[in-house]
Amino acid sequence: MSQSLWQRLFNHRQQTKQAVLILGSGRSGTSVMTKCVNLMGISLGTDNLLAPSKRINPKGYFENKDVINIHKSLGSRIRYRPAFKGYYDSPKIKKDRAALTTYLRNFFENEQYLAIKDPRMNDYIELWQRVLADVEVQPAEIVLLRIRWTWSIRMSAPGTVIPRSQCVSGKSGRCFHYVIPTVSTAF
Numbered sequence: 123m124s125q126s127l128w129q130r131l132f133n134h135r136q137q138t139k140q141a142v143l144i145l146g147s148g149r150s151g152t153s154v155m156t157k158c159v160n161l162m163g164i165s166l167g168t169d170n171l172l173a174p175s176k177r178i179n180p181k182g183y184f185e186n187k188d189v190i191n192i193h194k195s196l197g198s199r200i201r202y203r204p205a206f207k208g209y210y211d212s213p214k215i216k217k218d219r220a221a222l223t224t225y226l227r228n229f230f231e232n233e234q235y236l237a238i239k240d241p242r243m244n245d246y247i248e249l250w251q252r253v254l255a256d257v258e259v260q261p262a263e264i265v266l267l268r269i270r271w272t273w274s275i276r277m278s279a280p281g282t283v284i285p286r287s288q289c290v291s292g293k294s295g296r297c298f299h300y301v302i303p304t305v306s307t308a309f
Contacts, residue, residue, distance in 0.1 A: 137234055139234050139258070139259045140259065140260045140261070140262055141226070141236045141238060141250075141254055141260070142159055142235065142238070142263075143239075143264070144156050144238065144263075144264045144266070145244050145263055146244075147268050150266040150268040151266045151268075152239050152241070152266050153181070153182065153184055153239070154181075156185075157181070160184065164235040164236070165235060166186055166236075166237055167186045167229055167237075167238065168188055170186070170187045171186060172184075172185040172187060184239055185240050189225070189240050190242070193242035193246060194242070195217075195218050196249070197245075199215050199218065204245055205245055205246065210248050210249040210252050215249070223253050223257060226253060226254065226257045226259060227257050230257060230259055236259075247263070
């Protein structure tokens with residue numbers, strides 16, 4: 123159905139607000155993905171980000187400290203992982219849910235997009251989905267999976283683990299298992 127010129131000029135629909143939730147385990151590329159999303163113009167919600175670690179993540183984690191504090195508070199109330207079924211509606215976390223709701227409402231008053239990354243979010247994704255629905259923000263989840271890319275000294279079948287005796291030690295003294303990775307992609 124075609125809109126008239128009048129409708130197109132004066133019937134401005136509100137643009138969809140969207141939160142990009144970057145999920146994944148440690149060392150899966152969530153930090154670099156978050157930085158890439160940020161470089162594309164999507165806000166990380168604050169300049170108050172977790173500081174880089176010289177040894178582990180020297181270029182930065184790109185994690186919002188306000189969200190980290192909410193997640194830590196949630197963890198102290200829930201006390202185990204994964205969270206119990208229906209935790210997102212539990213009176214135990216009412217304060218934390220309110221804090222997250224307030225944070226998101228305040229942010230989206232002036233912004234259209236937000237990217238959030240915190241490893242704890244993997245445990246609280248159901249809460250995020252519900253709170254985002256409450257504040258009328260559409261979630262978009264990016265999930266990164268950890269794939270170990272290694273090299274093999276000798277040719278072996280894909281996925282074959284080389285015996286420990288044939289491992290090469292790194293600077294830290296840890297043994298690196300050399301495996302030929304098998305990667306399949308389905309789109």
